[in-house]
Amino acid sequence: MRALLGIAGRSAWNRRSTLSLVVFSVALSTLLLLGIERIRTDVRENFSQSVSGTDLIVGARAGAVQLMLYAVFRVGGATNNVRMTSLEAIASHRAVAWMVPLSLGDSHRGFPVLATSPDYFMRFRYGDRQPLVLAQGKAFDGTLENLYDTVIGADVADRLGYRLGQRITLSHGSGVIPGAEHADKPFTVVGILARTGTPVDRTVHISLEAMEAIHLDWAAGVPLPGVKISPEEARKYDLTPKQVTAALIGLKSRTAVFAVQRAVADYADEPLMAVLPGVALDELWDVVAVGERAMLGMSTMVAVVSLAGLVAVVLAGLNERRRELAVLRAVGAAPRHVLLLLAAEGGLLTLLGVLLGTLGTIAAIAAVGPSIQAHFGIGLRLSAPTPQQWLLLAAVLVAGLVASLVPGWRAYRLSLADGLSPRV
């Protein structure tokens, strides 16, 4: 058996130029399967790590997933605004412990700007209920004299090379309209948050009052013509926010969550909704799962195609190897040895391909992981394979072995028919 494996190995090595292409295609399909599975797992992990300790997210009535995506992950389009008066009414519910308003819409060089209250830095939790930590400086205090203070996430600081004291200006909207800048009211970086691995890292935080101030001389998304309000003058206006995008709500006791959710839904003055982050995430996964299954299905097809290629190449080579099989028969190999030899060759090629694909996946994650983290905020981890990944690896291997029985069987038939005199 070991002798046969040795012969299979050396025979394959002798034809390495053709067979390396087969190994390459198996490696690529393994990489696809593993890569997609890794992204799937880590995206879920990242999303579910992004918010914790928040019992409800309140916003205008829309889809739960949309509200969640926009308020927590800064992905997708803005939902309708919510009046501050409504939020204050909800905050006064006896089961509510705290309420942090969130206002989104502007950006700074591609990074989303979040206007919120100073409470945010105390209340927000991520991962395993970890609080936000300031790596440098301090949080803004929401007072008028420090109106133009900003706290930036770790990615913003790293990618743009910002330090404390850096002056920055914000763009209106997502920053794609040229000239729509809040250039007249620059902000000063007063704090840099420690890395969290969540969308917080890519966020520029300002106070709700500052958000009001930079939009004083704006209406309907454009600067009001002929109106100019200087940063100093802005402080004299009433900067109390009238509307925000959403609010995070913490409860005194989780048991009240459905009662509060119903109270929000029944709020008479404005159509509102409250979503449980976990439930919204589950809904999101239900939507995403369709795409995931399609991706997995396609990479499975790629794997099947590459294994079919393997079988085709080994089969095509078989005719030229009838002489080799006859020699083996002459030195005492039985037809079942010949079957084993060919099956071992296919198995060896699959194993090599799977190993190479696994290494390739690791290399790819190491190579592009940081840029994916920077652009999409999704940290791909270089960790041991997940059970699902082991399953995929095993499936490819088993499929390869089974597929290799095809040329094995053909060689078995050939060597029975040829005996010691191959018809070549």
Place this chain on the structure above:
Amino acid sequence: MNPPVIAIRQLRFAWPKARHDCIAIDALDVAAGGSLFLHGPSGSGKSTLLGLLAGVLLPRDGSVSLMGTSWSALSGARRDAFRADHVGYVFQQFNLLPYLNVLDNVLLPCRFSTLRQERASAAGTSPASTARTLLRQIGLDESLWRQPAGELSVGQQQRVAAARALIGRPEVVIADEPTSALDAALREDFMALLMAECRAAGSTLVFVSHDERLAARFDMRLALASVNRAAETAA
């Protein structure tokens, strides 16, 4: 006299779908250590007869026996094992696995037959040292032993094939036109070598060729056409 190593009785063989037998031999015995020269024109059934002798083909009727064991009495797997144990085979050409080195090619039969491995390691030697002795005897330069077999000349390859057929001293060595790819001078060398080595190993040699000039060296010579009654029955 020793009992025959090869015994053929009332042998009849026809290819599937053929209307007539292509081999019909009533009786043929080859004694242990003897040598048989088989000749005949192409298409006279030489390769078929070798297939029958090696137990790769089975007779339609009658029997082919090696050392008293009829091939027909063995199962497929037992025939393979019996062949590995007792038969050495030399082809016309392309005898070696080109991706193995010379030494590993010679050792191949020991990998498939424990009996031949044991015989090759009898008297305190290892199969590898037996292979080296054989290679020395066939006069292959030591620098070539670790070379891939595909890099050898045809003449060298045939000599290595002879060494491989002889390792572990099988009772029967079958050579199917092993000299047809060699020129005259090499042919003489190879013939002398093969016969000497078979004699040394005590192996019975069955040698097939269409070249009757080689027949002089053999104990027995047989024109296939003269013993093969298939031609007559077909006529």
